[in-house]
Amino acid sequence: MNVPLADLKAQYLSIKPEIDAAIQNVIENTQFILGKAVSDFEQEFAKAHQTKHCIAVGSGTDALHAALWAIGIGKGDAVVTTPFTFIATVEAISLTGAQPLFVDIEPKTYTMDPNKLEDLLKTPQGKSVKAILPIHLYGQPVAMDLIQQITQKYGVKIIEDAAQSHIAKYDGKYVGNFGEAACFSFYPGKNLGAYGEAGGIITNNDELAVKLRRLRDHGQSEKYKHQFWGHNYRMDGIQGAVLGVKLRYLNLWTSKRREIAAKYKQQFDGISDLVVPFESPKAFHVYHQFVLRTKKRAAFQQYLTEKGIATALHYPIPIHFQEAYLHLDYKPGDFPVSEACAEECISIPVHPEMTDEQIEYVISNVRSFY
Ligand SMILES: Cc1ncc(COP(=O)(O)O)c(C=O)c1O
Structure with a gap:
């Protein structure tokens, strides 16, 4: 018998009529980038985590980079994460120009050890830390109550890396409700996976949501009016349509x-x-x-x-x-x-x-x- 790590073909076959119709609809409407399928998905994904906003982007890496950039992380800052992760978490820090700093994980949960975080923040090097990037690894949420106590004490922001933890909860609260924003990957094999590259950011911060929407579209506030420079982090319409169907399951x-x-x-x-x-x-x-x-x-x-x-x-x-x-x-x-x-x-x-x-x-x- 063969047992694969994921079976995306079997999953597709189980929901084929809905997926085919949703993709067909995007093609008929020619809304290939962003559009209604993406904005409908954004609303439902935010609702699924009881957060106010979702900003759909091109990948989980985009989500992390955009979120750090949007909260003002850049050269001269440091951001703390753990070295037991996929490299994208750390790359996102590097892409902003900030310095990645590591703390170890807890042996039980494999996620950021709050005591090690506090030890680092107490040091002179800890003074340059502006944000932390705890990772809800394998679907296991980080002990966010302890982490929040520490970040509040030291005035440090939190961006959650929830790439592997769609609808995970800690203390009765969904991921995405513990910091400035949480970042998701919708890589095909994830718990909620697209049919290509896709990612998303959720936040309860209205101002940050506006900024992220502009940042993902070259800093545009309206067509060809660029308030600041950003990047192209937009999600494809077809990915929004697929994710919208799969989110129901x-x-x-x-x-x-x-x-x-x-x-x-x-x-x-x-x-x-x-x-x-x-x-x-x-x-x-x-x-x-x-x-x-x-x-x-x-x-x-x-x-x-x-x-x-x-x-x-x-x-x-x-x-x-x-x-x-x-x-x-x-x-x-x-x-x-x-x-x-x-x-x-x-x-x-x-x-x-x-x-x-x-x-x-x-x-x-x-x-x-x-
Ligand atoms: C913990 C973690 N962060 C970030 C990412 C990056 O996501 P993506 O591959 O969608 O860019 C991944 C993807 O595997 C991940 O596992």
Whole structure:
């Protein structure tokens, strides 16, 4: 049996008539860039997170860059994030001209460690920190109550990287309600994925929303009137149409992910050497990935591959070890939890299209390896 990490074909077939009609509609209307399909999606996506605004953009990377730019981050500033992420989080900081600074993750949630954040903000280097970029990694929301207490104390802004955490919640509040803005990726394999590149920013700040709408369209306030210079971060009409259809299924698909995760956890809990994902009582984890931690990762991965079960490593090299970021001058040992996770974490299939047979097959093979 083969079990892929995602099954976008099966997902498409399950909603084909609606998707085809929505795409056809964009083609008929020739609203290929922004347009009604995108603005309708923006309204629904903001509503889904109980936020006031959504600004649809071209990718998650665009969303992060635009959000940092819009809150005034630039040369001479520093922005704190964690090195255990996809590089786009850190690139967005670099693109503004600001300096990325790292703090380590918590060993349980793999997200920003609030104590490490405070330790950094207390130092002289911490004085240049204008914003932080906590990452709701794998669908697990960051402990935002603790993070907010610290950012309020030090006068630092928050932009949430929610690329992997559509409709995740912490303390009963949706992601996107803890800082200035939250940034999403709608890369095809995400919990809510487009049929190409797409991203979005949500915010409750009216002024910021206006600024972001202009920034995404070359700083235009009206046609050919440029209040400031921006960029082209616009979303395609077809992506808005696809996302609008798929958003209607997001609650259902998220429940399916959570059900599979609960089954896995029940079956794997207690296997020594296998750390299952932690979900704090305050968190509503949306399981973009189901990530196990094991000291036998290479053998475990090979075993599952031989059985036809796809796996992935998110992420095998922490950003401070990437050639692109060696100039930050961090050393091995600076972020021990991130470094250990990069060696021990492995993602196994968790997606709403999994059949009961596939779920049972993954469970029995993981158990038989151990
Ligand atoms: C944590 C995180 N941030 C940012 C991004 C960038 O999103 P995109 O690929 O849509 O530009 C990703 C994409 O995988 C991500 O996982």
